[in-house]
Amino acid sequence: MFIVGVVLGIYKFLPDFLIENDFSKYSLYALMFFVGIGIGADSNALSVIRKTKIKIILVPLCVILGSLFGAAVISYFISEISLTEAMAVAAGFGYYSLSSIFITEISGETLGVIALLSNISREIITLLATPFFVKYFGKLGGIVSGGATSMDTCLPIISESTGKEWAIIAVFSGVVLTIIVPFLVPFILTFI
Amino acid sequence: MLPVLLLMTLGFVLGYVLRNKNKFIQFSNKATTLIIYALLFLLGIGVGLNKTIVSNMTTIGLQAILITFGAVLGSLIFAYITYKLFFIQKNEK
Numbered sequence: 001m002f003i004v005g006v007v008l009g010i011y012k013f014l015p016d017f018l019i020e021n022d023f024s025k026y027s028l029y030a031l032m033f034f035v036g037i038g039i040g041a042d043s044n045a046l047s048v049i050r051k052t053k054i055k056i057i058l059v060p061l062c063v064i065l066g067s068l069f070g071a072a073v074i075s076y077f078i079s080e081i082s083l084t085e086a087m088a089v090a091a092g093f094g095y096y097s098l099s100s101i102f103i104t105e106i107s108g109e110t111l112g113v114i115a116l117l118s119n120i121s122r123e124i125i126t127l128l129a130t131p132f133f134v135k136y137f138g139k140l141g142g143i144v145s146g147g148a149t150s151m152d153t154c155l156p157i158i159s160e161s162t163g164k165e166w167a168i169i170a171v172f173s174g175v176v177l178t179i180i181v182p183f184l185v186p187f188i189l190t191f192i
Numbered sequence: 193m194l195p196v197l198l199l200m201t202l203g204f205v206l207g208y209v210l211r212n213k214n215k216f217i218q219f220s221n222k223a224t225t226l227i228i229y230a231l232l233f234l235l236g237i238g239v240g241l242n243k244t245i246v247s248n249m250t251t252i253g254l255q256a257i258l259i260t261f262g263a264v265l266g267s268l269i270f271a272y273i274t275y276k277l278f279f280i281q282k283n284e285k
Contacts, residue, residue: 001229001230001232001233001236002232002233002235002236002239003236004233004236005232005233005234005235005236005237005238005239005240006236006237006239006240006246007236007240008236008237008240009236009237009238009239009240009241009242010240010241010246011240027227027230027231027234028196028231029195029196029199030223030227031224031227031228031231032196032197032199032200032203033199033200033202033203034203034220034221034223034224034227035200035203035224036199036200036201036202036203036204036205036206036207037203037204037206037207037210037217037220038203038207038217038220038221038224039203039204039207040203040204040205040206040207040208040209040211041207041208041210041211041217041220042207042211055278055279058274058278059271059274062267062270062271062274063267063270063271065266065270066263066265066266066267066268066269066270066271067263067264067266067267068263068266069266069270070261070262070263070264070265070266070267070269071259071262071263071266072262073262073266074258074259074261074262074263075259075262077258078255078258078259080251080255081255081259086259086262089256089259090259090260090262090263093263097228097231097232098228100232100235101228101231101232101235104235104238109235109238109239109242109245110242110244110245110248110252112235112239113235113239113245113252113256114252114255114256114259115256116232116235116256117252117253117256117257118256118257118259118260118263119260121256121257121260122260122263122264125260125264126264133268137268137269137271137272137275138271138272138275138276138279139275139279140271140272140274140275140279141268141271141272143271144267144268144270144271145264145267145268147263147267182196182200183197186196186197
């Protein structure tokens with residue numbers, strides 16, 4: 001969909017009302033409403049959190065601190081991107097659709113595209129390199145690399161290279177991060 | 193961003209109250225997917241219309257991948273430490 005939009009935009013093959021009006025803001029409002037319903041209704045999301053042992057919480061915490069810290073270091077080397085912007089992009093944790101839409105709305109299209117590409121590549125890197133990560137960084141490697149995608153798209157590869165007993169941790173970490181993304185991204189861009 | 197957080201909280205409460213109404217939840221999930229597609233489409237249009245972005249695509253892509261490397265490597269380092277400190281004993285007993 002994104003690529004179709006890009007092509008149509010480049011060739012201006014569009015009705016005028018679509019170019020002149022900004023529908024994305026209201027769509028975003030509607031989206032957040034439905035995402036909220038989804039989280040509230042997901043018995044899985046709530047029960048996983050209730051049953052948690054303290055230790056499991058460390059896994060998504062590693063992803064949050066590690067991603068933000070890593071992006072902060074990288075931003076030092078990229079002159080066009082500020083510390084805040086790099087951290088907001090990394091705070092998508094692979095959840096590219098939602099994070100890029102938020103970032104577009106707050107910081108504009110350029111950073112939105114960076115967020116989209118960055119978070120898609122996080123998913124791709126995880127799919128390709130999980131066996132390597134698990135070998136050199138321990139059993140949590142694939143789970144933390146996948147971020148929010150550890151609960152769905154990256155779960156099969158994680159479960160295969162780490163073992164089935166780690167799948168529940170992967171799902172837990174993915175669920176927590178997925179819930180956090182829509183709060184953390186605007187928070188970073190607004191307050192930091 | 194305040195309206196967004198308010199709407200999400202409202203949705204969360206509504207979703208929790210109606211969590212057993214399967215039809216409603218299915219509709220909500222479908223709506224979420226559709227709106228995400230629509231928004232990505234609109235973002236695509238915006239990007240296509242934006243000459244600065246189109247002509248700087250290589251730079252932008254490179255920056256995106258650099259941020260990803262930082263984020264993934266940072267996560268892996270934290271995970272490695274956590275794994276060594278907290279997870280190994282549990283699985284070796």
